[in-house]
Amino acid sequence: MERPVWADLAEPLGPLPALEGHHEAEACVVGLGGTGLAALGALVQRGLRAVGLDSTVVAGGAAGRNGGFLLAGAADPYHRVVATLGRPRAAAIYRATLDGLLGMAAETPESVALTGSLRVARSEEEALDCQLQREAMEADGLPVEPYDGPEGTGLLFPADGRFQPVARCRELARRLLAAGASLHEHSPVVAVEGGRVATTRGSVTCRWVLLATDGGLPRLVPAATGAGGVRSVRLQMLATAPAADRGWLRPVYARWGLDYWQQLPDGRVVLGGGRDRAGEEEYTEQQRTTATVQGHLDRLLREELGVEAPVTHRWSGIVSYSDSGLPLLGRVGPGVWAAGAYNGTGNVIGTLCGRALVELALDGRSEVAEVLAGPVPAGR
Ligand SMILES: Cc1cc2nc3c(=O)[nH]c(=O)nc-3n(C[C@H](O)[C@H](O)[C@H](O)COP(=O)(O)OP(=O)(O)OC[C@H]3O[C@@H](n4cnc5c(N)ncnc54)[C@H](O)[C@@H]3O)c2cc1C
The missing domain is CATH 3.50.50.60 (FAD/NAD(P)-binding domain)
Known part of the structure; x- marks a missing residue:
């Protein structure tokens, strides 16, 4: 559907x-x-x-x-924003979004949970990038911790959250x-x-x-x-029926943020990503799912994450990206x-x-x- x-x-x-x-x-x-x-x-x-x-x-x-993630910061990891915009502006963006997140939680507490979020590394290069991100955030007093748990190894951003x-x-x-x-x-x-x-x-x-x-x-x-x-971009997702508890307490960003998932309190797994698997095809304003990206999401769900519950929903959404x-x-x-x-x-x-x-x-x-x-x- x-x-x-x-x-x-x-x-x-x-x-x-x-x-x-x-x-x-x-x-x-x-x-x-x-x-x-x-x-x-x-x-x-x-x-x-x-x-x-x-x-x-x-x-x-x-x-x-969308994926239901409430993330502080700009789209790029903090150390990259520092490299392009400088420390004061990067820190100001991060702090403004931290305030925004708290404001959303206060405005609609019943649909927001401040669980924190994770970035997990899927390669040595990505692990090194996590390290650079952590150092830059710590240098500016921003909330970040090293993480090692059932989702993988990387960073925990304790001030982030998720919402419906x-x-x-x-x-x-x-x-x-x-x-x-x-x-x-x-x-x-x-x-x-x-x-x-x-x-x-x-x-x-x-x-x-x-x-x-x-x-x-x-x-x-x-x-x-x-x-x-500014260009329109299609992003795709799927959701499963309630699955066995995986011990994933927070939304997870993996593979440079190209894949992302979370398990909802009722057990459903909500999973998105794989935009890079289809290249230019996803630069579109046509809202529809495709076999290439959904195939990637199926493999991620079954082979990498080991979730067996049936898929109940597949969908896409259109956003835009800027240079x-x-x-x-x-x-x-x-x-x-x-x-x-x-x-x-x-x-x-x-x-x-x-x-x-x-x-x-x-x-x-x-x-x-x-x-x-x-x-x-x-x-x-
Ligand atoms: C699959 C996916 C996963 C994502 N995951 C996350 C995430 O986990 N965390 C995160 O922070 N962001 C995520 N995003 C991005 C985030 O969802 C969007 O950036 C955000 O929702 C944009 O909100 P908006 O109100 O600006 O736009 P929209 O929610 O897109 O609202 C724009 C509205 O404008 C209407 N509209 C368009 N053209 C016209 C017109 N001509 N006349 C009248 N109405 C019009 C549309 O119908 C639409 O309802 C994700 C996006 C997608 C698609």
């Missing part, structure tokens, strides 16, 4: 009505994943009239199709609806001009348009593909701001960027954006 396991395990929401006819609001947010819901939360907190639109459903994109991504998004949507936000599913945005957002069956006139479409950014902000080097390894976050045209390109680790950073979008649009500056944002393409 091409459906993420998370959607089946979370309390249902909605359905929410499609946008019909013409509406006026102060702000319109496109995308109801973690980023868009965070932006809407910040708008509602300021007492503004906000409309949220999604072409599918709440958490229908990557926010409901669909349960969290649906809960945030329920709170937004209760606070008066207007949320619309099955409302694909077909045109964005300063002050006006058009869907297939309606439109919204507003002062601020905030695009929170991660994997869909290259389509809505074509300039991003050139200047920001800089940092998110696209900023003004992309008159009255239009965008956030995305989280390079495959957008659960925490996306939440921070959603709030930063609102600060940038309304206040003209955001401390978080100054820390997190990569290059932004010139405004249209």
Whole structure:
């Protein structure tokens, strides 16, 4: 079944009505994943009239199709970020995401668990890289420990965690609806001009348009593909029925982060990765599973991890990657701001960027954006 396991395990929401006819609001947010819901939360907190639109459903994109890892830091390991951006900026990014993670746990404690996460090495070269990462993190007082356990040998990041991504998004949507936000599913945005957002069956006139479409950014902000080097990428996963307890207490990143898995408290194993096995084929915005990548995941599940429980779910999701390894976050045209390109680790950073979008649009500056944002393409 091409459906993420998370959607089946979370309390249902909605359905929410499609946008019909013409509406006026102060702000319109496109995308109801973690980023868009965070932006809407910040708008509602300021007492503004906000409309949220999604072409599918709440958490229908990557926010409901991911591995459920809550990781501090940028997408690259800490010592590499130090090498490219310097120590002060790398440390500031790490600390901002640590705060973001704690904020998510406090906001929706029922769907977040601060278990820590692991990076395990699958080669001598990777073990050496773990060592370099540990030294750089320790030098800056960041939380890291050496690890040796049933998952392998590597590093433990005690401040990280995991969450039920669909349960969290649906809960945030329920709170937004209760606070008066207007949320619309099955409302694909077909045109964005300063002050006006058009869907297939309606439109919204507003002062601020905030695009929170991660994997869909290259389509809505074509300039991003050139200047920001932003490309859509497909990531794939599977989930099993409850399996025997493996003693894996935390989400695991292995093989340079190209493979990742966790065992949920009910015993299900949720496993993703293998993007590199299919090369250029995975640079796409087509959401579907493929035999090449799913074959890799099957081998990893059965041969390397020794899990025997049947596979119940297979799915894919679309994200976007940037050349800089940092998110696209900023003004992309008159009255239009965008956030995305989280390079495959957008659960925490996306939440921070959603709030930063609102600060940038309304206040003209955001401390978080100054820390997190990569290059932004010139405004249209
Ligand atoms: C398989 C997989 C595993 C991952 N694992 C992890 C992980 O463990 N940890 C981690 O931190 N990150 C992970 N990620 C990345 C993370 O899921 C994303 O970076 C994050 O969810 C992005 O959230 P978002 O709200 O910005 O985007 P999305 O959740 O993709 O939301 C964007 C929304 O915009 C909507 N949309 C797009 N175009 C339009 C349009 N024209 N009109 C209206 N609506 C539109 C989409 O329907 C979608 O709902 C993973 C991603 C995938 C796919």
